[in-house]
Amino acid sequence: MAQINKDRLFFASCTSLLLTAMTFAVRARLETVFGPDGLGLTLEEIGYAFMPAFWGFTIAMILGGPLVDTLGMKKGMWLAFFFHTLGILTTLLAFDLESLFIATLLMGLGNGMVEAVCNPLVASMYPDQKTKMLNRFHLWWPAGIVVGSIAGYIAMDLMTMSWHYMVATLFIPLTIYGYTLLGQAFPVTERVEMGISSSDAFRSLFRPLYVFIAFCMLLSAATELGTTQRIESLLKETGVNALLVLAFINGVMMLGRYYAGPVSKKLTVVGMLLFSALFSFIGLQLLAISSGKYVFISAAVFAIGITFFWPTTLAFISENIPESGAFGLSLMGGLGNLSVAIVLPLMGRYMDNSVGVEVIQRMSILPAVLFLCYLILQFYQKNKAAL
Numbered sequence: 195m196a197q198i199n200k201d202r203l204f205f206a207s208c209t210s211l212l213l214t215a216m217t218f219a220v221r222a223r224l225e226t227v228f229g230p231d232g233l234g235l236t237l238e239e240i241g242y243a244f245m246p247a248f249w250g251f252t253i254a255m256i257l258g259g260p261l262v263d264t265l266g267m268k269k270g271m272w273l274a275f276f277f278h279t280l281g282i283l284t285t286l287l288a289f290d291l292e293s294l295f296i297a298t299l300l301m302g303l304g305n306g307m308v309e310a311v312c313n314p315l316v317a318s319m320y321p322d323q324k325t326k327m328l329n330r331f332h333l334w335w336p337a338g339i340v341v342g343s344i345a346g347y348i349a350m351d352l353m354t355m356s357w358h359y360m361v362a363t364l365f366i367p368l369t370i371y372g373y374t375l376l377g378q379a380f381p382v383t384e385r386v387e388m389g390i391s392s393s394d395a396f397r398s399l400f401r402p403l404y405v406f407i408a409f410c411m412l413l414s415a416a417t418e419l420g421t422t423q424r425i426e427s428l429l430k431e432t433g434v435n436a437l438l439v440l441a442f443i444n445g446v447m448m449l450g451r452y453y454a455g456p457v458s459k460k461l462t463v464v465g466m467l468l469f470s471a472l473f474s475f476i477g478l479q480l481l482a483i484s485s486g487k488y489v490f491i492s493a494a495v496f497a498i499g500i501t502f503f504w505p506t507t508l509a510f511i512s513e514n515i516p517e518s519g520a521f522g523l524s525l526m527g528g529l530g531n532l533s534v535a536i537v538l539p540l541m542g543r544y545m546d547n548s549v550g551v552e553v554i555q556r557m558s559i560l561p562a563v564l565f566l567c568y569l570i571l572q573f574y575q576k577n578k579a580a581l
Contacts, residue, residue, distance in 0.1 A: 197379050198319070198378075198379050198380065198381055199378060199379075200319045200320075202374060202378060203315065203319065203378060203380065204316065204319065204327075204331070205374055206271070206371045206374035206375050206378070207308075207311075207312040207315060207316060207331060208331060208333075208334040209334070209367050209370050209371035209374065210271070210274060210275075210278075210308045210312065210367070210371040211308060211309075211312060211331065211332070211334040211335055211338065212334045212337055212338040212341065212367050213278060213308075213338065213364060213367035213368055213371065214304075214305040214308050214309075214335070214338060215334065215335045215336070215337065215338025215339045215341075215342065215444075216338040216339070216341055216342035216345070216363070216364055216367065217247070217281070217301050217305060217342070217364065218338075218339060218342070218419070218422070218423060219338065219339045219340075219341070219342025219343045219345075219346065219437075219440065220285075220342050220345075220346060220360055220361055220363075220364065221244060221247065221298065221423070222343075222422070222423055222424075222425060222426055222436075222437070222440065223342075223343075223346035223350065223357070223360065223426070223437060224294075224357065225237075225240055225244075225424070225426045225427065226426055227357045228240060228243065228288075228291075228294060229427075233289075233290070235291055236542070236546055237427055237542040237543075237545050237546050238539055238542040238543045238546050239291055239542075240542060241424075241538040241539035241540075241541065241542030241543070242291070242295070242539050242542075243291050243294040243295050243298060244298055244423065244538055245298075245535045245538050245539060246295055246296075246298045246299035246302060246535075247298035247299065247301055247302040247305070247535075248302060248419075248531040248532065248534045248535035248538070249299065249302060249531075249532075249535050250277075250298070250299045250300065250301065250302020250303040250304075250305070250306060251302040251303075251305050251306040251309070251527075251528070251531035251535075252302075252306065252528040252529070252531045252532040252535065253302075253303065253306065253528075254274075254277070254302065254303045254304070254305070254306025254307045254309075254310060254528075255306040255307075255309050255310045255524040255525070255527045255528035255531065256524060256525055256528040258270055258273075258306060258307050258309075258310025258311065258524055259310055259314075259519070259520045259521035259522070259523065259524030259525060259528075260392070260520075260521050261310070262310055262311055262314060262383060262520040262524070263383050263385055263386060263392070263395075263519055263520045263521060266380060266382070267311045267314070267315050267380040267381070267383070268375075268378070268379075268380040270307055270310060270311040271307070271308075271311050271312075271375055271380075272375065273307050274304050274305075274307035274308045274311065275304075275368070275371070275372050275375070276304075277300055277301070277303040277304030277307060278301070278304035278305075278364075278368055279304075279368065280300045280304075281297060281298075281300040281301030281302075281303070281304050282301070282361065282362075282364045282365060282368065284296055284297035284300055285297040285298075285301065285361050286358055286361050286362065302531075306527075306528070306531070309524065309527045310520065310523075310524040310527075311520075312331065313328065313331075313508055313512075313520075313523045313524070313527065314383045314384065314519070314520035314523055314524075315380070315381070316328055316331045317384060317512045317523070318381045318382070318383055318384050318387070319381060321384070323455070324509045324512050324513055325454060325455070325458040325463060325505075325506065325509040325513070326454055326455035326458060328505040328506075328508055328509045328512070329451040329452075329454030329455070329458075329502065329505045329506065329509070330451065330452065330454070330455075331505070332451055332504055332505035333447075333448050333451035333452055335444075335447075335504070336443075336444030336445065336446075336447035336448045336451070337444070337448050338367075339422070339440060339441070339443075339444035340441045340444045340445055340448070342363075343437045343438070343440045343441040343444070344441055345360055345363045346360045346437055347435070347437050347438065347441075349363075351435075351437075383519055383520045384512075384516055384519060384520075385516075385517065385518075385519025385520065385521075386519075388516070388517070390517045390519065394517060395517055395518055395519045395521055395522065396521070398515050398517045398518045398522065399518060399521070399522060399525060401515065403514065403515065404511070404515055404518065404522065406567070406571065407507060407510060407511060407526070407571075408525075408526060408529050409567070410467075410507065410564060410567050410568070410571075411507055411526055411527075411529050411530045411533075412529055412530065412532075412533040413533070413560045413561070413563055413564050413567075414467075414470070414471075414474075414500075414503040414504070414507065414530070414560075414561075414564055415503075415504065415529075415530030415531065415533050415534055416533045416534055416536075416537045416557075416560055417474050417478075417500065417503070417557065417560045417561050417564070418474075418500040418503055418504065419530075419531075419534045420533075420534050420537040420538060420541060420557065421478070421496075421554070421557055422440060422443065422444075423534065423538060424538065424541050424542070424545070424553075425437075425439065425440050427542075427545050427550055428481075428545070428550040428553060428554055429481075429489065429550060430549075430550055431485075431549055431550055431551065432484065432485045432486070432489050432550075433485055433486050434485075434486065434487075434489045434490070439489060439490065439493050442490055442493055442494070442497070443493050443494075443496065443497040443500075444497070445497075446493075446494055446497035446498060446501070447497050447500065447501045450497075450498060450501035450502065451501060451502070451505065454466075454502065454505070454506075457502075458506075462572075462575070463506055463509060463510045463513065464510070464568060464571050464572045464575055465572070466502045466506050467502065467503070467506055467507065467510070467564075467568045467571075468565065468568040468569065468572060469499075469502070470499050470500065470501065470502045470503050470506070470561075470564075471499070471561045471562075471564035471565040471567075471568055472499070472561075472565055473495055473496070473498045473499030474496060474499030474500055474503075474558075474561035474564070475499070475558055475561040475562050475565060476495055476496075476499070477492060477493070477494075477495035477496025477497070477498070477499050477500075478496055478554055478555070478557055478558035478561065479555070479558050480492035480495055480496070481493065481496060481551075481554050482551045482552075482554040482555045482558070483551070499561065504527075504530065507526065508523055508526060508527070511523060511526055541553055541557075544556065
């Protein structure tokens with residue numbers, strides 16, 4: 195790995211994830227542009243229009259995993275760049291349900307390829323610091339949400355500019371990560387380096403432990419991304435600017451993921467996930483009864499909860515089932531996005547017939563179930579270690 199510039203590849207990975215997250219913040223702001231008070235789509239229709247972003251994410255991650263193992267991570271990153279470029283252009287041209295559907299699908303394909311490549315890339319470059327560096331890499335997810343939220347607030351609320359200018363800001367990180375990738379050599383994935391066959395990697399996906407964590411990923415991803423993606427509508431009755439709350443939540447997440455290394459030394463990986471489920475549940479319960487400035491306090495508790503969910507789940511898989519390779523990590527992330535694709539229109543349907551606080555209370559069931567699941571996993575891990 196001496197010829198590989200790990201710092202430059204890590205920077206490119208982080209910038210591409212920054213762009214990926216910015217698309218989520220921008221899309222959350224577009225809910226008001228295309229929704230009932232804008233172009234007239236119902237909240238359920240908005241859910242269906244946003245759903246292909248997660249479909250595309252899922253498809254790209256599931257198919258991208260095997261591609262990364264066979265074709266290499268370099269080609270995968272350039273494929274992400276291609277889809278991101280198309281996604282931004284088609285979003286700028288969107289004007290109705292169908293065109294928004296196509297734009298979010300293309301953007302989702304780009305986002306999925308970023309995750310399909312960068313998770314195994316970081317794991318390959320830092321084999322002895324997976325939990326720390328995967329959390330550091332995923333720090334740029336909340337960073338992108340913050341940047342995208344602030345860009346939307348400045349462009350549309352303070353400067354009253356067209357939403358097109360907000361979308362156009364996505365070209366900045368796109369250009370940066372494309373330039374950073376030029377001329378770079380990439381490592382092979384861990385599975386390839388370990389000499390594990392594709393068939394053995396595929397069989398590892400049916401291990402009970404992998405299936406159990408996959409179920410947990412479905413719930414944790416819906417808790418985090420389902421809630422934050424529909425935050426404009428969920429907090430409509432609270433009297434606060436939802437985008438500022440979204441930026442605040444992700445600011446807390448950035449800080450938490452930066453210090454994931456020291457946290458992982460005090461808590462086990464499973465302990466971090468158990469902690470996350472508990473605080474996510476408490477945070478959602480508090481959000482359901484908060485208004486005004488108290489929303490930010492409740493949001494802080496929720497943010498602490500969702501901070502470690504995604505990257506620590508991936509770190510658990512990479513540490514405990516490394517033979518699953520890039521496909522194992524990609525499938526895990528793909529399942530997470532699939533759950534969000536399913537939950538978004540369901541949330542929209544509830545919000546069309548109820549208020550946001552009722553939907554938040556329904557969503558709090560997910561981390562409650564997760565807490566029980568991680569208690570079972572912790573018990574299993576302790577018994578396994580005692581044998």
